[in-house]
Amino acid sequence: MIIVCPFCGPRDLSEFAYCGDAxxxxxxxxxxxxxxxxxxxxxxxxxxxxxxxAEIWQHAGGCRKFLxxxxxxxxxxxxxxxxxxxxx
Amino acid sequence: xxxxxxxSIVRNALSGNEHWKPAWRKPEPKPAYDVIIVGGGGHGxxxxxxxxxxxxxxxxxxxxxxxxxxxxxxxxxxxVRSNYLLPGNTPFYEHSMKLWENLSHELNYNVMFSQRGxxxxxxTPAQEDDHARRGNSMILQGVDARFVRPPELKRRVPALNVxxxxxxxxxxxxxxxxxxxxxxxxxxxxxxxxxxxRGVDIIENCEVTGFVREGDQVxxxxxxxxRIHARKVAVAVAGATSRVMAMxxxxxxxxxxxxxQAFVTESIKPCLDTVVTYGGGHLYxxxxxxxxxxxxxxxxxxxxxxxxxxxPIVEDVMSEVLELFPAFAKLRLLRSxxxxxxxxxxxxxxxxxxxxxxxxxxxxxxxxxxxxTPASGWCFAHTxxxxxxxQFNAPYTLDRFxxxxxxxxxxxxxxxxxx
Ligand SMILES: Cc1cc2nc3c(=O)[nH]c(=O)nc-3n(C[C@H](O)[C@H](O)[C@H](O)COP(=O)(O)OP(=O)(O)OC[C@H]3O[C@@H](n4cnc5c(N)ncnc54)[C@H](O)[C@@H]3O)c2cc1C
Ligand SMILES: [Zn+2]
Numbered sequence: 001m002i003i004v005c006p007f008c009g010p011r012d013l014s015e016f017a018y019c020g021d022a023x024x025x026x027x028x029x030x031x032x033x034x035x036x037x038x039x040x041x042x043x044x045x046x047x048x049x050x051x052x053x054a055e056i057w058q059h060a061g062g063c064r065k066f067l068x069x070x071x072x073x074x075x076x077x078x079x080x081x082x083x084x085x086x087x088x
Numbered sequence: 089x090x091x092x093x094x095x096s097i098v099r100n101a102l103s104g105n106e107h108w109k110p111a112w113r114k115p116e117p118k119p120a121y122d123v124i125i126v127g128g129g130g131h132g133x134x135x136x137x138x139x140x141x142x143x144x145x146x147x148x149x150x151x152x153x154x155x156x157x158x159x160x161x162x163x164x165x166x167x168v169r170s171n172y173l174l175p176g177n178t179p180f181y182e183h184s185m186k187l188w189e190n191l192s193h194e195l196n197y198n199v200m201f202s203q204r205g206x207x208x209x210x211x212t213p214a215q216e217d218d219h220a221r222r223g224n225s226m227i228l229q230g231v232d233a234r235f236v237r238p239p240e241l242k243r244r245v246p247a248l249n250v251x252x253x254x255x256x257x258x259x260x261x262x263x264x265x266x267x268x269x270x271x272x273x274x275x276x277x278x279x280x281x282x283x284x285x286r287g288v289d290i291i292e293n294c295e296v297t298g299f300v301r302e303g304d305q306v307x308x309x310x311x312x313x314x315r316i317h318a319r320k321v322a323v324a325v326a327g328a329t330s331r332v333m334a335m336x337x338x339x340x341x342x343x344x345x346x347x348x349q350a351f352v353t354e355s356i357k358p359c360l361d362t363v364v365t366y367g368g369g370h371l372y373x374x375x376x377x378x379x380x381x382x383x384x385x386x387x388x389x390x391x392x393x394x395x396x397x398x399x400p401i402v403e404d405v406m407s408e409v410l411e412l413f414p415a416f417a418k419l420r421l422l423r424s425x426x427x428x429x430x431x432x433x434x435x436x437x438x439x440x441x442x443x444x445x446x447x448x449x450x451x452x453x454x455x456x457x458x459x460x461t462p463a464s465g466w467c468f469a470h471t472x473x474x475x476x477x478x479q480f481n482a483p484y485t486l487d488r489f490x491x492x493x494x495x496x497x498x499x500x501x502x503x504x505x506x507x
Contacts, residue, residue, distance in 0.1 A: 018389050046344050048330035050330075050345070074393045074394055076392075
């Protein structure tokens with residue numbers, strides 16, 4: 001598998017570290033929120049699709065940027081890579 | 089039905105091996121059953137077997153998308169052990185071990201269960217302490233465990249590099265002498281034949297495409313071979329759990345699907361008569377009765393439904409083999425393959441009633457569900473028949489994640505790609 005880092009170009013899978021489901025990570029409850037159901041769902045539950053999956057990878061062996069990668073979990077085809085910006 | 093004996097081998101050889109009878113029927117699905125089991129892997133088949141043999145429920149169908157043995161039951165590295173740490177896990181896996189010890193006899197089918205032991209190597213003093221803790225926990229819970237030191241290791245596993253010259257020198261190992269390996273296909277075939285004989289319909293090439301519902305109640309399944317009704321529907325589809333449960337409207341589960349690879353070398357003379365695991369990374373290796381070395385390591389580490397892996401893990405696993413067994417560098421690899429693991433968020437399985445009325449779930453096996461095959465079927469059958477769990481699977485609920493009672497052997501947290 002090759003991931004095209006927007007900063008470094010096409011690089012081998014072995015340079016990247018996987019960080020999980022991007023949509024789930026983006027849906028983190030407000031840190032001040034105290035609803036256990038919402039936190040439990042965020043920590044433990046996943047849609048786990050067969051098909052397109054948005055996920056976070058870090059280019060750990062390269063520029064160290066965090067990337068949002070849309071990848072097909074059946075074919076490994078990658079349809080989009082964007083740089084993850086820090087939350088404002 | 090197929091019976092195997094020395095006499096039958098001779099008789100069939102003389103008649104050109106053309107008259108062997110199939111080991112199980114190929115029935116058409118009936119309109120309705122008491123119980124439908126979705127998934128004809130090891131766990132689905134053993135569930136059907138124990139429903140019929142232990143709990144008197146024989147009007148059962150196992151509905152399998154492909155053929156018996158096409159999933160992980162026919163893809164694993166066949167290691168059977170019960171060397172767990174936590175009280176939530178040990179009784180279950182030890183129950184499984186006891187079922188394994190009598191399985192060939194119980195099924196009258198040789199599953200080639202070989203209690204050759206497993207040795208988990210450790211390479212640092214901290215790891216030694218950790219293994220001592222696990223060994224003590226095992227002994228306290230009635231499981232066999234002992235320490236093996238380098239002089240004994242050298243004798244027992246001559247090919248192992250215990251010279252101290254390696255990157256992570258071997259300090260010793262924790263052994264479970266009763267652990268071992270079994271012939272994975274035979275386990276599926278033996279349970280299939282045993283279930284079929286007791287009246288269970290094993291329906292292959294029949295994919296579940298939806299669930300029949302009356303309100304919340306699940307009352308059957310839609311399949312590629314038509315609608316089938318049932319009072320109870322039990323799902324045991326391993327890596328396909330999220331896909332199948334989504335058809336029942338359960339969109340989110342504490343499970344991610346990941347690919348695990350395995351490797352087999354050309355056959356060589358016997359040189360490794362136990363199972364060895366590497367503590368400096370993640371590798372487990374044994375030698376099959378045919379002489380091939382069979383081994384695997386970590387999952388690839390990202391969500392996958394592709395039954396094939398990528399090269400970084402191949403390189404990783406090979407380097408670990410050579411770290412332990414430098415002489416194996418001369419061997420050629422024959423095959424590699426992958427299977428889709430249902431990785432749970434705490435590394436432990438789910439065997440429970442629900443999450444909908446009429447529905448029962450067996451999932452979350454990660455890469456350790458082969459050893460669980462007998463106890464998983466036994467406990468799942470108990471749960472389906474009695475509508476409550478046995479004490480062995482009582483901790484394996486689906487709602488434990490939301491109740492704060494996770495069973496996390498590794499203390500890894502909700503990062504299934506690192507389990
Ligand atoms: C490479 C590898 C190595 C492993 N090594 C070990 C090991 O050494 N020790 C150990 O204990 N465990 C090991 N495992 C794990 C073990 O194999 C699994 O946990 C276990 O086999 C899963 O249960 P099962 O046998 O029921 O799964 P499977 O055999 O995968 O059965 C699930 C079945 O469900 C069917 N199915 C899916 N969707 C549908 C549908 N819609 N309709 C109908 N049927 C459907 C599939 O076709 C499949 O046959 C390993 C796994 C792999 C892949
Ligand atoms: Zn980069």
